[in-house]
Amino acid sequence: MDAFLSNLSLGLATAAQPFNLLMCFVGALLGTFVGVLPGIGPLATMAILLPITFYLPPDSALIMLAGIYYGAQYGGSTTAILARLPGETSSIVSTLDGYQMAMKGRAGPALAVAALASFFAGTVATLIVALFAPALAKVALYFTDYDYFSLMVLGLVGAVVMARGSVVKAIAMIFVGILLGSVGTDVNTGIGRHTLGFPELLDGINFVPIAIGLFGLADLMANLEKPREQAKLKSTGLRALWPDRNDFRKGGPAAVRGTLVGSALGILPGGGAVLASFASYAVERRISSHPEKFGTGVVEGLAGPEAANNAGAQTSFIPMLTLGLPSNAVMALMIGAMMLQGITPGPQVMTERPALVWGMIVSMWIGNLMLVVINLPLIGLWVQLVRVRYEYLFVMIIVFCCIGAFGINNSVFDVFVAVAFGVFGYVLIKLDCEPAPLALGLILGPMMEENLRRGMQLSDGDPSVFFTRPLSLTFLLVAAALLLAVAAPAIRRERKEVFNEAD
Amino acid sequence: MEATIKGKQDFLSGLLFIAIALAFIVNGRGLPLGTAVNMGPGYIPLGAALILAVLGTVCLVRGLVHAGAGVEPVSWRPFLLVPLAVVAFGISLDWLGLVAAIFLAVFVGRAAIPRAPLLPTLALAVGLSALSVALFYYGFKLPVSVWPRFL
CATH class of the missing domain: 1.10.287 (Helix Hairpins)
Incomplete structure (x- = not known):
């Protein structure tokens, strides 16, 4: 307990530095901003801003990036409730009951319920991160090369199971990522691989232009094809902001359940905000005594998912901070940001840079508090943003993508890499292949290769060690069980149901 | 087939x-x-x-x-013009400078939507240039020239 408190106070000391407070605010504000704006999400924003974080101290950089992620969860729900436009994928569920509440003239309480549930979840999730992260990091220090390799296999399998759509395609996308990750100088021999003669590729393909292309430009090209519907705003009922007793009585427990569901799913590989919100909605509907009323403005259907997506967003930092394992594309970007700062992700980060880790954890809570303050009084302002026409917005996104890609290494080459991956990403969207597993493979591929090669050297080329070490075996068995489970018809149906709930 | x-x-x-x-x-x-x-x-x-x-x-x-989903048609305008805008930026940045590169990207990119009005686009290009020069040239000190090299 003492360690827990001293960790938190160290975190508070870091997070409360004026500059870090400012960066936390900037991140949360930016997150809300892109959360409200449809057509640009936290992923693209973080990718574009990565080059800038290079100029910041590591703690400030991570604090700001994290703020964008959870800030977007708040912003996304505002437009979901008021205009039935989910700013983010994770707020799709809120368009169901949240928008219906607004239609019934209860927009104010709906927004307040969303903000309060999110804040509650954010507070609990911060504590969960603070409690679990050190323990996990301690265990991870005893991991051998074999354990690490198997854990990464588990992480990737988890990402596949949690992804929506075809499992085969998701696995294939991981391998595409691993192949792309192999580009560059081989660490052991110094031989350049797959560089096509470009000296720029000797250091590997930079993660930032890939992310800008896949998540920024590709999305933008796909968005431009969709017909734009002008947002219809619900402006009535904003005056009465405070939820009534019924909202508290029913929404409160739902928020608690959502927090639990979200926290659990956030930690799992492949989890995060999106899955958490869908799963929480499914849970709420299942345990409800009046499931037929869901979709007509039931407060549980809003409070649960809103809590869940925020909790999931935050607990997904746990595997990233403690094991260096990204559980989703956003965390892959966070790892990219750490690497830019010269920090090797892994369990040693917790012991070597406690101020960085704890500063970030505490900043999440501060950021959540700021978000309630930014959001509730300024709702009127945020709502106006929905009117920002995409035809102007997308041009700005293009320009920022260009400058972001250039800024990472001050090299025009990276701008062209971004274009190439933009086109590639667009093709992937057309073929319904999720780019997130690719990002994970790209980050994890080189680490897996290193562990595998070293492990095989140590074992004299005997692969059976992966199956005889207890930890490694456990990870592989869980991974195999997960894969088998997706193949089972019953779970397959369930999975489909969870993801299609909102359609 | x-x-x-x-x-x-x-x-x-x-x-x-x-x-x-x-x-x-x-x-x-x-x-x-x-x-x-x-x-x-x-x-x-x-x-x-x-x-x-x-x-x-x-x-x-x-x-x-297995019968499965088909592929939605590609709309060629954004598919060609968005990448072209970024390429134009990349090619021009080194010798034409930041402002010209942004103007190119804005005007080429804007054409991804049919019937783009000229005046708002121009305003957008001016605004974005000013913002970028302030933020990235003066703020983050990106090693680019603002105006064309040969001027």
């Missing part, structure tokens, strides 16, 4: 995966493979590419056998 492919999306995904795998296999021919004990630089990429090829084949066959 149309009638025999039941799931176009799966079929084409399979083709794409196989093509990527082949590209890596062909391009990685010269890399020493090494042995399982002492893996060379070519070992893992070849392994990954082979697995990808198998997965691609599974996708392809599934597309042939």
